[in-house]
Amino acid sequence: MSFGAPRGAGQSGHLHIEGASKSFGDVVALADVSLSVSAGEFVTILGPSGSGKTTLLKVIAGFEAADAGRIMLDGSDVTDLDPARRNIGMVFQNYALFPHMSVARNVAYPLVMRGVGRAEIARKVAAALEMVELDGMAQRLPRQLSGGQQQRVALARATVFQPRLLLLDEPFGALDRKLREQMQLEVRRLQRRLGLTTLFITHDQEEALIMSDRIAVMDKGRLQQVGRPHEIYEAPASPFIADFIGESNIFTGVVEAGLDVPVRVRLERGPTIEVGGVGNLRPSAGQRVRVMVRPERFVDLGSNPGAGVVNRIDGSITESAYIGVSDKYRISTPDGLDVLVRLPSGPSRRRYQAGEQIAAGFHAADARLIEVQ
Amino acid sequence: MAISEAATGQSVASRRDVIGRSFSLGPLVLTLPALLLLVLLFVLPLGRLFALSFEGGSLDWYGKALTGGLYTTILLRTFEIAAIVTLCCLVIGYPVAFLLATTTPMWRAIGFAFVMLPLWTSVLVRTYAWMVLLGRNGIINRVLIDSGMMETPLPMLNSKMAVVLGMVHVMLPFMILPIYSAVTRIDPDLPKAARGLGASATRVLTTIYLPMTLRGIVAGVTLVFVVSLGFYITPALLGGGKVLMFAMVIEQQVREFLAWNFAGALSVILLAVTLFVFWLLNQGVARHLGD
Numbered sequence: 280m281s282f283g284a285p286r287g288a289g290q291s292g293h294l295h296i297e298g299a300s301k302s303f304g305d306v307v308a309l310a311d312v313s314l315s316v317s318a319g320e321f322v323t324i325l326g327p328s329g330s331g332k333t334t335l336l337k338v339i340a341g342f343e344a345a346d347a348g349r350i351m352l353d354g355s356d357v358t359d360l361d362p363a364r365r366n367i368g369m370v371f372q373n374y375a376l377f378p379h380m381s382v383a384r385n386v387a388y389p390l391v392m393r394g395v396g397r398a399e400i401a402r403k404v405a406a407a408l409e410m411v412e413l414d415g416m417a418q419r420l421p422r423q424l425s426g427g428q429q430q431r432v433a434l435a436r437a438t439v440f441q442p443r444l445l446l447l448d449e450p451f452g453a454l455d456r457k458l459r460e461q462m463q464l465e466v467r468r469l470q471r472r473l474g475l476t477t478l479f480i481t482h483d484q485e486e487a488l489i490m491s492d493r494i495a496v497m498d499k500g501r502l503q504q505v506g507r508p509h510e511i512y513e514a515p516a517s518p519f520i521a522d523f524i525g526e527s528n529i530f531t532g533v534v535e536a537g538l539d540v541p542v543r544v545r546l547e548r549g550p551t552i553e554v555g556g557v558g559n560l561r562p563s564a565g566q567r568v569r570v571m572v573r574p575e576r577f578v579d580l581g582s583n584p585g586a587g588v589v590n591r592i593d594g595s596i597t598e599s600a601y602i603g604v605s606d607k608y609r610i611s612t613p614d615g616l617d618v619l620v621r622l623p624s625g626p627s628r629r630r631y632q633a634g635e636q637i638a639a640g641f642h643a644a645d646a647r648l649i650e651v652q
Numbered sequence: 653m654a655i656s657e658a659a660t661g662q663s664v665a666s667r668r669d670v671i672g673r674s675f676s677l678g679p680l681v682l683t684l685p686a687l688l689l690l691v692l693l694f695v696l697p698l699g700r701l702f703a704l705s706f707e708g709g710s711l712d713w714y715g716k717a718l719t720g721g722l723y724t725t726i727l728l729r730t731f732e733i734a735a736i737v738t739l740c741c742l743v744i745g746y747p748v749a750f751l752l753a754t755t756t757p758m759w760r761a762i763g764f765a766f767v768m769l770p771l772w773t774s775v776l777v778r779t780y781a782w783m784v785l786l787g788r789n790g791i792i793n794r795v796l797i798d799s800g801m802m803e804t805p806l807p808m809l810n811s812k813m814a815v816v817l818g819m820v821h822v823m824l825p826f827m828i829l830p831i832y833s834a835v836t837r838i839d840p841d842l843p844k845a846a847r848g849l850g851a852s853a854t855r856v857l858t859t860i861y862l863p864m865t866l867r868g869i870v871a872g873v874t875l876v877f878v879v880s881l882g883f884y885i886t887p888a889l890l891g892g893g894k895v896l897m898f899a900m901v902i903e904q905q906v907r908e909f910l911a912w913n914f915a916g917a918l919s920v921i922l923l924a925v926t927l928f929v930f931w932l933l934n935q936g937v938a939r940h941l942g943d
Contacts, residue, residue, distance in 0.1 A: 342844050362847045375845035379863050388859075392850035436849065 291353045292318045292443045292476030294339070299348035301334055301500075308334040309345065310500040316478060321470055323479045325487040326497035327523065332480045335497070336446050339478065341365050352443055363392070368437030368475075369446040373453070374429045376421040382408070382432050383417035389440040407435040410469065427458045434466065438473060445470065445477040451486065463490055484524045488512060496520050512573075514558055514647060521571045521649050528572045528618055529649070534562045541589075541643040544570055549616040552590040555643035562651045569650040574621040575605065576645035580638040582629050588640035592618055596631050606630055610637060698923075705916030713917035723901065723918065727925070730898040733812065733887070734880035737819045738827075741876045742869065744820070745827035749868075750861070752828070753835035771825045779889045782818045783809060786890070810892030818886040823879065827872040834868025835861065870937045874930060881926050898922050 294316040301309040308331040316322045324332040337343035339350055341362030349358045357365050368389075376385050386407050390400045408414050411431035421429055430450060437445060447466070451459040467490050470477050481487055487494050488508045495505045504516040515521040518529055532544040532552075541553035542562060554570050562568050578588060594616070598609035605621040608631060612618070620639050622628065631637055705713050717723045752763045770778060785791050786808040793805040808814055838861065846856045862869075884899040891897075898918070905915040 340844075340848055342848070362844075363850050363852055365848075366850075367848060369845070369848050371841050371845060373839070373841060375839065375841040377842060377846070377860065388846070388851075389849035392852075392855060440850070 292474075293351075293353050294444055294476060294478070295351040296335075296339070297349045297351065299335065299338055299345045299350065301331075301338060301343065301345050307331075307500045309338065309348075312348070312497075312500070312502055314495055314502060314505065316476055318476055319474045321467065321477045321479065321490060321492045323481060323487040323491040323494045324497055325481060325484060325494050325524075327482055330497045331500040332482075332497050333448060334500075336369075336448055336478065336480055339444070340367055340369050340446055366440070366442050367444045367446060368440070368442035370430075370433045370437045370448065370450045372449045374421075374433040374450075376429055376432055376436075378421055381418050381420060382413065382424070385421065385432055386435045386439050388436060393440060403439055407439040411435045411465075426453050427462065430454065430462060434469065438469070438475065441473075443476065445475045447477065447479045449480055449482070451481075451483075459486075466490070488524070496523065498523075514556065515571065515649055518569055518571075518649055521647075526574050526619060526621075528574065530570045530572070530616070532568060532570060534564050534566045534568055536564055538563075541646075542568075542648065544568060546570075546614075546616065548614040549592065549612055550590075552646060553643040554646040554648050556645070556647035558648065560648050560651050562648070567652040568648055569652075571647045571649045572641055572645060574607070574619040576641050577618075577620040577622065577639040578641065579622050579629065580640045587642060589643050590646065591638060591640045592616070593636070593638050594618065596633050596635050596637055599631055599633050601630075608637070610639060698919075701912075701916040701919050703916075704913050705920050707913050713914045714921070716914060717917050717921055726896050726901055727898055727921070729896070730881055733815060733819070733895075733897060734877050734883075736816050737823060737880045738873055738877045740816065740820045741823050741827035742873060745824055745872065746831055746869070748824075749828045749831035750835055752832050767825050767828055770821065775822055775885055778821060779818055779886050782814065782821070782890055786814055786817075809890065810894050812891070812895050814890040815887045815895045815897075818890045819880055819883055822886060823876045826875045826879065830871035830875065831865055831868040834865035834871075838864050866940065867937065870933055874933045877933075878926055878930055881929075882922065 294314075296312060296314045299309050299312045301307075310331075312331075312335060314322070324335060326332045334343060338345045341357070341360060345358070349356055351357070352365065352367075377388065380388070383404050386404045387400050390403060395403070404417070405414070408417055411434055413428060413431055413435070416424065416428065416432075421432065424432065433450070450466075451462055454462060463486060469475075479487075479490060488511075491508055493505060494508055494511045496503045496511060498519055504511060504520050506514075511520065511524055515524060515527075521527045521529060530544075530546050530549065530552075532546040532549075535543040535545050535551060540557055541555040542557055543551055544554050545551040552570070577592075580588065580591060592610065592612060594610040594612035596608050597611045598607075600607040601624065602621075604624065606624045606628075608620045608622070610618045610620055618639070620637075622639075624630070748763070748767070752760050752767070755763065783790070787793070788805045788807070788809070790809070792808065793802070796802040797805065842864070843856050843860055846860050847853075851859060882899050883897060884903065887895055887897045888900055899922070902915050902918045902922070905911040905918065
């Protein structure tokens with residue numbers, strides 16, 4: 280795959296959102312959202328539907344006016360700027376290709392609107408189409424293309440005029456899984472090559488983890504946590520995020536001794552465990568806390584002595600599922616604790632059936648304190 | 653790629669064929685009453701008129717209609733008036749249709765009431781209403797004179813302007829409705845995308861809305877133009893006999909001179925010209941849209 284020339288040293292595209300708020304009647308879509316995106320960075324806004332992420336994108340693009348707050352692009356305030364003059368490329372959820380124009384005319388559109396010369400338009404459109412591997416499709420109409428091809432046209436159209444910022448609104452929603460994974464990688468490669476500051480919207484947490492430099496988790500119109508993918512996954516700031524991103528066990532318990540790390544927590548319905556992941560939370564003895572353990576962090580103590588594994592959960596298997604890369608079990612302890620566990624699968628591993636007893640353990644470092652009440 | 657395969661027109665079209673074949677008798681039975689009515693009250697009289705115009709195997713009636721200049725002049729004037737009416741309807745109707753399609757539901761309901769209300773009123777009543785407005789002692793002249801802006805009444809009635817005004821009023825909904833439906837079919841993301849790509853509001857109109865509503869425009873133009881060509885009541889009343897349109901001449905030949913053969917020839921000419929215009933407009937669109 281070949282790409283256009285990377286942008287020069289004068290690369291721009293620093294986005295700064297300051298206290299953006301927006302309500303539709305009684306419904307709060309954005310509540311005091313602030314976010315800074317550096318030039319060339321790929322940031323994903325991740326949230327369930329109705330979390331306000333699309334509204335945020337519309338406010339940045341200028342299709343929706345915020346009730347309060349400012350949008351800064353490269354240091355200049357664009358809050359009240361006409362969307363036509365913001366120089367932002369956007370790929371819509373349904374691509375929004377102009378159905379009455381050929382692929383070439385679609386891609387040429389932003390250049391024509393900028394009064395670019397005929398020869399330069401032809402050259403840039405050809406380069407953009409080559410970049411998304413649609414060289415032979417220039418004269419086709421959008422409806423004659425497959426979903427993936429339409430997506431590429433939309434991408435070419437949104438980048439051909441070297442925008443300061445690229446906005447992607449759930450662009451992969453309509454694609455099947457294989458094509459989606461391919462496009463995820465392609466979009467990321469293209470974005471890196473062009474050095475484009477990109478804001479990507481999705482409700483798919485896996486997609487967010489794969490693609491992003493940073494993820495901003497959004498819920499109920501608020502940014503809940505902003506961080507690198509591994510930070511979001513390993514150290515979610517709230518039970519909502521722990522639950523929304525990946526699978527998780529969230530245990531409730533009371534702190535027995537909180538001064539030293541690992542913190543000792545007596546689970547409400549279960550054993551006392553050591554919690555190594557505390558971040559900057561410093562709970563004191565007697566406080567109620569919530570602890571997260573990812574299912575894939577468990578080891579099978581029956582077939583593996585588990586050196587250094589300090590936490591142990593004994594129970595019987597209530598559900599067992601074969602996923603391929605792993606076996607997924609639901610374990611119920613005598614105290615009534617429900618635990619989701621994923622163990623590596625394969626011929627060398629033991630597979631448990633529902634009803635069997637199991638001893639599963641995890642390191643103190645794999646337990647994460649996510650809330651202190 | 654599965655998406656594109658599922659969405660290809662071919663499979664949809666072939667399925668439609670299958671349905672069409674297996675239920676071919678159903679539609680025929682259902683449309684039988686309408687078909688009978690049409691044949692009895694339209695096709696038969698029309699055929700009779702057609703036959704009359706060729707009575708005796710001569711083309712004399714056509715010769716009389718197409719030479720001498722009188723009837724061709726009236727035909728041209730009929731075209732001119734129909735064209736002016738169509739243009740006025742388009743210029744007035746497009747913004748209205750656009751507004752109706754893009755406004756809030758409440759304003760849409762109110763707007764539609766204003767568009768449809770005249771449509772539900774008799775053409776005769778509306779034409780008389782225009783006479784009340786435009787007459788020598790009509791409301792407009794009264795206001796102008798009473799306010800001292802005019803000394804003598806403006807001669808507004810019995811003019812081409814009055815005819816055009818009345819016809820535009822009658823035909824406007826027929827322009828608005830197809831354009832409205834075309835605008836509502838446009839994905840609201842498209843104008844947004846165009847704005848985001850750098851298009852001014854005017855460029856969005858010329859590059860997105862106008863080309864994408866072309867079918868609606870042509871449907872409205874065809875409807876208004878073709879119907880206008882055959883207008884009778886409105887030009888007869890508001891033109892006061894001074895503004896002669898083709899349908900009036902046909903009526904005159906039948907009622908005053910009982911010249912059925914000649915009226916038949918004139919009718920066939922009007923029908924042929926109308927069908928030709930209809931075909932021409934459709935050809936233009938087909939070529940422009942590439943299908």
